Amino acid sequence: MASPRFFSLLSIVTISLLLTTTHTSSRSLQTPHKTTVLNVVSSLQQTQHILSLHSSLPTTTTTRPEFESKSIPLFLNSSSPLSLQLHSRDTLLPSNHKDYKTLVLSRLARDSSRVAAIAARVRFSVDRSDFKPDGETRYNAEDLTSPVVSGASQGSGEYFSRIGVGTPAKEMYMVLDTGSDVNWIQCKPCSDCYEQSDPVFDPAASSTYKPLTCAAPQCALLEVSTCRSSKCLYQVSYGDGSFTVGEYATDTVTFGDSGKVNDVALGCGHDNEGLFVGAAGLLGLGGGALSMPNQINATSFSYCLVDRDSGNSSSLDFNSVRIGDGDATAPIVRNSKVKTFYYLGLSGFSVGGEKVSIPSSVFEVNDATGEGGVIMDCGTAVTRLQTEAYNSLRDAFVRLAADFKNATSSISLFDTCYDFSDMSSVKVPTVAFHFTGGKSIDLPAKNYLIPIDDAGTFCFAFAPTSSSLSIIGNVQQQSTRITYDLANKLVGLSPNQC
Ligand SMILES: *[C@@H]1O[C@H](CO)[C@@H](O)[C@H](O)[C@H]1NC(C)=O
Ligand SMILES: *[C@@H]1O[C@H](CO)[C@@H](O)[C@H](O)[C@H]1NC(C)=O
Ligand SMILES: *[C@@H]1O[C@H](CO)[C@@H](O)[C@H](O)[C@H]1NC(C)=O
Ligand SMILES: *[C@@H]1O[C@H](CO)[C@@H](O)[C@H](O)[C@H]1NC(C)=O
Numbered sequence: 001m002a003s004p005r006f007f008s009l010l011s012i013v014t015i016s017l018l019l020t021t022t023h024t025s026s027r028s029l030q031t032p033h034k035t036t037v038l039n040v041v042s043s044l045q046q047t048q049h050i051l052s053l054h055s056s057l058p059t060t061t062t063t064r065p066e067f068e069s070k071s072i073p074l075f076l077n078s079s080s081p082l083s084l085q086l087h088s089r090d091t092l093l094p095s096n097h098k099d100y101k102t103l104v105l106s107r108l109a110r111d112s113s114r115v116a117a118i119a120a121r122v123r124f125s126v127d128r129s130d131f132k133p134d135g136e137t138r139y140n141a142e143d144l145t146s147p148v149v150s151g152a153s154q155g156s157g158e159y160f161s162r163i164g165v166g167t168p169a170k171e172m173y174m175v176l177d178t179g180s181d182v183n184w185i186q187c188k189p190c191s192d193c194y195e196q197s198d199p200v201f202d203p204a205a206s207s208t209y210k211p212l213t214c215a216a217p218q219c220a221l222l223e224v225s226t227c228r229s230s231k232c233l234y235q236v237s238y239g240d241g242s243f244t245v246g247e248y249a250t251d252t253v254t255f256g257d258s259g260k261v262n263d264v265a266l267g268c269g270h271d272n273e274g275l276f277v278g279a280a281g282l283l284g285l286g287g288g289a290l291s292m293p294n295q296i297n298a299t300s301f302s303y304c305l306v307d308r309d310s311g312n313s314s315s316l317d318f319n320s321v322r323i324g325d326g327d328a329t330a331p332i333v334r335n336s337k338v339k340t341f342y343y344l345g346l347s348g349f350s351v352g353g354e355k356v357s358i359p360s361s362v363f364e365v366n367d368a369t370g371e372g373g374v375i376m377d378c379g380t381a382v383t384r385l386q387t388e389a390y391n392s393l394r395d396a397f398v399r400l401a402a403d404f405k406n407a408t409s410s411i412s413l414f415d416t417c418y419d420f421s422d423m424s425s426v427k428v429p430t431v432a433f434h435f436t437g438g439k440s441i442d443l444p445a446k447n448y449l450i451p452i453d454d455a456g457t458f459c460f461a462f463a464p465t466s467s468s469l470s471i472i473g474n475v476q477q478q479s480t481r482i483t484y485d486l487a488n489k490l491v492g493l494s495p496n497q498c
Helices: 004-010 040-056 100-128 215-221 387-400
Strands: 035-039 082-088 159-163 170-177 185-186 225-229 231-237 243-255 259-275 281-284 298-302 314-316 329-336 338-344 346-351 374-376 383-386 417-419 424-429 431-435 438-440 449-451 459-461 463-464 470-472 479-487 492-496
Touching: 035 040, 082 243, 082 470, 100 338, 100 449, 185 243, 215 298, 225 431, 259 281, 259 298, 281 438, 346 387, 346 463, 383 479, 438 459
Parallel strands: 170 281, 185 259, 374 470, 383 463
Antiparallel strands: 035 424, 082 159, 082 314, 159 170, 159 243, 185 281, 225 231, 231 243, 243 259, 298 314, 298 479, 329 338, 329 492, 338 374, 346 431, 383 470, 417 459, 431 438, 449 459, 479 492
């Protein structure tokens, strides 16, 4: 059953503040520090646009493009590019927020749940890795301790792709999640299905659908599985009490008209409860064996998270690396205890062109415990840093932004907010990520100063976490193509490659 808060998932960061080079009534810092222009007017126009977009959308998506009945190549090896459209949730589903500030606050509350779920996921994986796997040790539904996986938990369902499942292919919207591995869709017969915009998948109508047996290797790779009538049952639970349970099966997956892959393992969920409303299921893009990239042996995948309120779509591409010579790259660091997440080699930050003093050990994975490190996550909105690192970054920013009008109080996650209501644009200190390996990227101003109301209050969009794990969130990734070059163990960050 859907409650209105499901629809608030749509809400999002805002942001479509365009960077411009016009300096009308902009205020300059009286310092030689490196600055970036924030277009305040454009940003505030977007806060209104996003609400009008919501109120004008139908409550269910009725126009869905169908595949044309042309022949789609069978994907045979990892040199074939596959491509899917990528949409922000706002372009598909309505929201019920009356003003921009409520929308932002509800989004930030969900974001906190997502971060808590990710921290719990790490704890679960670290604990599990203390087990000596003998091939027999398998969790089953009865002694389930509800592993908390990040998945689409609450705030994560922010970007969707459309894939085809079965033969003939039925198209459906899937939540993208770099924080989990198991792909699943809602399936008939539903003992409990939440509301989705496409018809619920009927395995009986697919000629290529095959349930997996308990002896199947894919079944053994599930964190939680059990055996009923020699069929493999899966369960994925999320930190907020939402979960999906059903038959683990294989079927053909079609990627638009770019190609199709036979025998992809996915959960056929007959009992699905939670906050996934709208999407038919979840596309796991994590680093574990059951994720989509690993099942199709992809050498890379990339996405560009479009500005949510632009109404634009982008693409999720497999096997086509588009990292330019000038683009920043970060090494992918493996955490032997947590295979799902993509850890990056982050060495630190600069603000206004000056390196912020943070011990680089703050960002390293502890090999012995599996703790610490920095992950890239498309489902977390606001970048979280260990408190010590956050304080140093914030202090560096505040020092260079000392002539800005402070907003009166802290808001939700944010303790550093400014009143830009009397400006049309403003030059702000440039914030850059620096990666181990020596590359760095200057963030667009709209990726770190976000409006939290429609009156001109902007907050510095980073937040502290008491966890040892830092997370690079999607506000900071916006309008940048993020390429996971799995073959070369690099993440590329390419500005304006949507
Ligand atoms: C991959 O498959 C394509 C056809 O789909 C074929 O042309 C190509 O030679 C194959 N490459 C390898 C390395 O097998
Ligand atoms: C992926 O690689 C495995 C092992 O080499 C192979 O069995 C499987 O068919 C490959 N899948 C695809 C879709 O290429
Ligand atoms: C949306 O896409 C159009 C066409 O590609 C582009 O010109 C425009 O800048 C995009 N808008 C945003 C906010 O990214
Ligand atoms: C805003 O607050 C910061 C930190 O408290 C302070 O350093 C700065 O001077 C204040 N700015 C103004 C214009 O009052």
